[in-house]
Amino acid sequence: MGSWQPANVQDTQNCSQVEALEQQLACALDNGGPEDAPEERKALLDVQRRVSELKHRQSTDEDYRSGLEQLLGCATERVAHMECEAELTRKEVQRIEQQLACVLDQAAKLDRECQAAEERSRAAGKRLQEAKRECNLLEHKRKTAMNQANENERLAEAVNSICIICLARPALRFENRYFVPCGHGSVCRTCATELRRRGQPCPECRQPIQSWLRVYTE
Numbered sequence: 470m471g472s473w474q475p476a477n478v479q480d481t482q483n484c485s486q487v488e489a490l491e492q493q494l495a496c497a498l499d500n501g502g503p504e505d506a507p508e509e510r511k512a513l514l515d516v517q518r519r520v521s522e523l524k525h526r527q528s529t530d531e532d533y534r535s536g537l538e539q540l541l542g543c544a545t546e547r548v549a550h551m552e553c554e555a556e557l558t559r560k561e562v563q564r565i566e567q568q569l570a571c572v573l574d575q576a577a578k579l580d581r582e583c584q585a586a587e588e589r590s591r592a593a594g595k596r597l598q599e600a601k602r603e604c605n606l607l608e609h610k611r612k613t614a615m616n617q618a619n620e621n622e623r624l625a626e627a628v629n630s631i632c633i634i635c636l637a638r639p640a641l642r643f644e645n646r647y648f649v650p651c652g653h654g655s656v657c658r659t660c661a662t663e664l665r666r667r668g669q670p671c672p673e674c675r676q677p678i679q680s681w682l683r684v685y686t687e
Contacts, residue, residue, distance in 0.1 A: 632657035633672060646683045651676040 630643040633655045641647060641654035641661060648654060648661070653673045656664065664670075665678050 632660050634660040641681055644683065645685070646681050648676075648678050649680045649682055651678075654681065 632638050632640050638657035651671050651674045653671050
Protein backbone atom coordinates (compact mmCIF):
# COMPACT_ATOMS: atom_id res chain seq x y z
CA MET A 470 0.00 0.00 0.00
CA GLY A 471 1.41 3.47 -0.91
CA SER A 472 2.12 6.11 1.69
CA TRP A 473 -0.71 8.44 2.54
CA GLN A 474 -0.21 12.09 1.45
CA PRO A 475 -1.93 14.78 3.60
CA ALA A 476 -4.19 17.26 1.83
CA ASN A 477 -3.98 20.20 4.33
CA VAL A 478 -2.26 21.39 7.54
CA GLN A 479 -4.58 19.45 9.86
CA ASP A 480 -3.97 16.29 7.86
CA THR A 481 -0.22 16.94 8.07
CA GLN A 482 -0.33 17.22 11.87
CA ASN A 483 -2.45 14.06 12.17
CA CYS A 484 -0.09 12.21 9.88
CA SER A 485 2.95 13.24 11.97
CA GLN A 486 1.26 12.12 15.16
CA VAL A 487 0.26 8.77 13.70
CA GLU A 488 3.76 8.14 12.34
CA ALA A 489 5.33 9.08 15.71
CA LEU A 490 2.99 6.72 17.51
CA GLU A 491 3.71 3.99 15.00
CA GLN A 492 7.46 4.38 15.51
CA GLN A 493 7.07 4.25 19.29
CA LEU A 494 5.03 1.06 19.01
CA ALA A 495 7.60 -0.49 16.69
CA CYS A 496 10.41 0.37 19.04
CA ALA A 497 8.49 -1.00 22.01
CA LEU A 498 7.78 -4.27 20.18
CA ASP A 499 11.38 -4.55 18.92
CA ASN A 500 12.80 -4.02 22.38
CA GLY A 501 10.55 -6.79 23.62
CA GLY A 502 9.13 -6.96 27.10
CA PRO A 503 9.01 -9.17 30.15
CA GLU A 504 8.15 -12.67 29.20
CA ASP A 505 5.68 -12.78 32.06
CA ALA A 506 3.72 -9.82 30.57
CA PRO A 507 2.12 -11.23 27.40
CA GLU A 508 -0.99 -9.18 27.97
CA GLU A 509 0.99 -5.96 27.66
CA ARG A 510 2.59 -7.15 24.42
CA LYS A 511 -0.81 -8.19 23.14
CA ALA A 512 -2.13 -4.75 23.99
CA LEU A 513 0.76 -3.15 22.08
CA LEU A 514 0.05 -5.35 19.03
CA ASP A 515 -3.61 -4.41 19.22
CA VAL A 516 -2.69 -0.72 19.34
CA GLN A 517 -0.34 -1.21 16.35
CA ARG A 518 -3.16 -2.93 14.43
CA ARG A 519 -5.50 -0.07 15.22
CA VAL A 520 -2.89 2.44 14.07
CA SER A 521 -2.52 0.53 10.79
CA GLU A 522 -6.28 0.51 10.34
CA LEU A 523 -6.36 4.23 11.08
CA LYS A 524 -3.66 4.88 8.48
CA HIS A 525 -5.55 2.67 6.02
CA ARG A 526 -8.83 4.49 6.76
CA GLN A 527 -7.10 7.84 6.30
CA SER A 528 -5.62 6.64 3.01
CA THR A 529 -9.01 5.32 1.90
CA ASP A 530 -10.69 8.59 2.85
CA GLU A 531 -8.10 10.51 0.90
CA ASP A 532 -8.60 8.30 -2.16
CA TYR A 533 -12.35 8.78 -1.80
CA ARG A 534 -11.89 12.51 -1.50
CA SER A 535 -9.55 12.58 -4.49
CA GLY A 536 -12.01 10.53 -6.54
CA LEU A 537 -14.81 12.77 -5.40
CA GLU A 538 -12.84 15.82 -6.47
CA GLN A 539 -12.17 14.20 -9.85
CA LEU A 540 -15.88 13.39 -10.22
CA LEU A 541 -16.73 16.94 -9.21
CA GLY A 542 -14.28 18.28 -11.80
CA CYS A 543 -15.75 16.01 -14.48
CA ALA A 544 -19.25 17.04 -13.46
CA THR A 545 -18.24 20.70 -13.63
CA GLU A 546 -16.76 20.21 -17.09
CA ARG A 547 -19.87 18.31 -18.15
CA VAL A 548 -22.12 21.05 -16.85
CA ALA A 549 -20.06 23.67 -18.69
CA HIS A 550 -20.23 21.55 -21.86
CA MET A 551 -23.98 21.13 -21.45
CA GLU A 552 -24.38 24.89 -20.91
CA CYS A 553 -22.36 25.48 -24.09
CA GLU A 554 -24.51 23.00 -26.00
CA ALA A 555 -27.62 24.62 -24.52
CA GLU A 556 -26.42 28.02 -25.72
CA LEU A 557 -25.75 26.60 -29.19
CA THR A 558 -29.17 24.94 -29.13
CA ARG A 559 -30.79 28.21 -28.10
CA LYS A 560 -29.09 30.03 -30.95
CA GLU A 561 -30.12 27.27 -33.36
CA VAL A 562 -33.70 27.51 -32.07
CA GLN A 563 -33.64 31.28 -32.59
CA ARG A 564 -32.30 30.79 -36.13
CA ILE A 565 -35.00 28.20 -36.86
CA GLU A 566 -37.65 30.51 -35.40
CA GLN A 567 -36.41 33.32 -37.66
CA GLN A 568 -36.50 31.01 -40.68
CA LEU A 569 -39.97 29.84 -39.67
CA ALA A 570 -41.13 33.45 -39.37
CA CYS A 571 -39.75 34.17 -42.85
CA VAL A 572 -41.48 31.06 -44.23
CA LEU A 573 -44.74 32.09 -42.56
CA ASP A 574 -44.43 35.58 -44.02
CA GLN A 575 -43.80 34.13 -47.47
CA ALA A 576 -46.75 31.76 -47.02
CA ALA A 577 -48.99 34.67 -46.02
CA LYS A 578 -47.78 36.65 -49.04
CA LEU A 579 -48.44 33.69 -51.33
CA ASP A 580 -51.86 33.27 -49.75
CA ARG A 581 -52.68 36.92 -50.43
CA GLU A 582 -51.42 36.57 -54.00
CA CYS A 583 -53.52 33.42 -54.46
CA GLN A 584 -56.59 35.20 -53.14
CA ALA A 585 -55.95 38.13 -55.48
CA ALA A 586 -55.45 35.71 -58.38
CA GLU A 587 -58.70 33.94 -57.49
CA GLU A 588 -60.53 37.27 -57.42
CA ARG A 589 -59.04 38.20 -60.81
CA SER A 590 -59.99 34.77 -62.10
CA ARG A 591 -63.57 35.16 -60.87
CA ALA A 592 -63.75 38.64 -62.41
CA ALA A 593 -62.34 37.29 -65.69
CA GLY A 594 -64.90 34.45 -65.56
CA LYS A 595 -67.72 36.96 -65.10
CA ARG A 596 -66.43 39.05 -68.00
CA LEU A 597 -66.13 35.91 -70.10
CA GLN A 598 -69.71 34.94 -69.30
CA GLU A 599 -70.89 38.45 -70.16
CA ALA A 600 -68.91 38.31 -73.42
CA LYS A 601 -70.47 34.92 -74.22
CA ARG A 602 -73.94 36.32 -73.53
CA GLU A 603 -73.18 39.30 -75.78
CA CYS A 604 -71.85 36.98 -78.48
CA ASN A 605 -74.97 34.83 -78.22
CA LEU A 606 -77.13 37.95 -78.39
CA LEU A 607 -75.21 39.24 -81.41
CA GLU A 608 -75.45 35.81 -83.05
CA HIS A 609 -79.20 35.78 -82.40
CA LYS A 610 -79.50 39.29 -83.85
CA ARG A 611 -77.40 38.25 -86.87
CA LYS A 612 -79.58 35.19 -87.51
CA THR A 613 -82.71 37.30 -87.05
CA ALA A 614 -81.36 39.90 -89.47
CA MET A 615 -80.41 37.20 -91.97
CA ASN A 616 -83.84 35.62 -91.66
CA GLN A 617 -85.45 39.04 -92.12
CA ALA A 618 -83.23 39.77 -95.10
CA ASN A 619 -84.07 36.40 -96.64
CA GLU A 620 -87.74 37.07 -95.98
CA ASN A 621 -87.47 40.52 -97.56
CA GLU A 622 -85.62 39.04 -100.49
CA ARG A 623 -88.33 36.43 -100.93
CA LEU A 624 -90.97 39.13 -100.69
CA ALA A 625 -89.11 41.27 -103.21
CA GLU A 626 -88.77 38.34 -105.55
CA ALA A 627 -92.42 37.57 -105.07
CA VAL A 628 -93.34 41.19 -105.76
CA ASN A 629 -91.06 41.36 -108.78
CA SER A 630 -92.44 38.09 -110.13
CA ILE A 631 -96.09 39.26 -110.08
CA CYS A 632 -97.62 41.34 -112.80
CA ILE A 633 -97.92 44.97 -111.73
CA ILE A 634 -101.17 45.35 -113.64
CA CYS A 635 -103.33 42.37 -112.74
CA LEU A 636 -101.38 41.33 -109.62
CA ALA A 637 -102.46 37.74 -110.30
CA ARG A 638 -100.13 36.17 -112.82
CA PRO A 639 -96.33 35.90 -112.96
CA ALA A 640 -94.53 38.69 -114.76
CA LEU A 641 -92.48 38.20 -117.91
CA ARG A 642 -89.17 38.54 -116.03
CA PHE A 643 -90.17 35.46 -113.99
CA GLU A 644 -89.84 33.55 -117.30
CA ASN A 645 -86.70 35.54 -118.27
CA ARG A 646 -88.72 37.44 -120.88
CA TYR A 647 -88.27 41.18 -121.38
CA PHE A 648 -89.69 43.98 -123.56
CA VAL A 649 -87.84 45.14 -126.64
CA PRO A 650 -86.26 47.66 -126.69
CA CYS A 651 -86.47 48.84 -123.02
CA GLY A 652 -85.73 45.47 -121.37
CA HIS A 653 -88.44 45.64 -118.70
CA GLY A 654 -90.70 42.71 -117.90
CA SER A 655 -92.92 43.62 -114.97
CA VAL A 656 -96.22 42.54 -116.57
CA CYS A 657 -97.58 39.12 -117.41
CA ARG A 658 -97.88 37.76 -120.92
CA THR A 659 -101.65 38.41 -121.02
CA CYS A 660 -101.31 42.03 -119.92
CA ALA A 661 -98.31 42.53 -122.27
CA THR A 662 -100.36 41.23 -125.21
CA GLU A 663 -103.19 43.60 -124.30
CA LEU A 664 -100.80 46.53 -124.01
CA ARG A 665 -99.27 45.78 -127.38
CA ARG A 666 -102.73 45.34 -128.97
CA ARG A 667 -103.81 48.71 -127.63
CA GLY A 668 -100.48 50.32 -128.58
CA GLN A 669 -99.76 51.38 -125.04
CA PRO A 670 -96.15 51.87 -123.84
CA CYS A 671 -94.18 50.03 -121.12
CA PRO A 672 -95.75 50.85 -117.74
CA GLU A 673 -92.29 51.38 -116.20
CA CYS A 674 -90.46 53.61 -118.67
CA ARG A 675 -93.29 54.63 -121.06
CA GLN A 676 -91.32 53.49 -124.17
CA PRO A 677 -93.16 51.80 -127.02
CA ILE A 678 -93.39 48.02 -126.88
CA GLN A 679 -92.21 46.41 -130.08
CA SER A 680 -92.08 42.85 -128.79
CA TRP A 681 -90.62 40.73 -125.98
CA LEU A 682 -87.84 38.19 -126.06
CA ARG A 683 -86.69 35.37 -123.86
CA VAL A 684 -83.16 35.78 -122.49
CA TYR A 685 -81.04 32.71 -121.80
CA THR A 686 -78.51 33.29 -119.04
CA GLU A 687 -76.68 29.99 -119.31
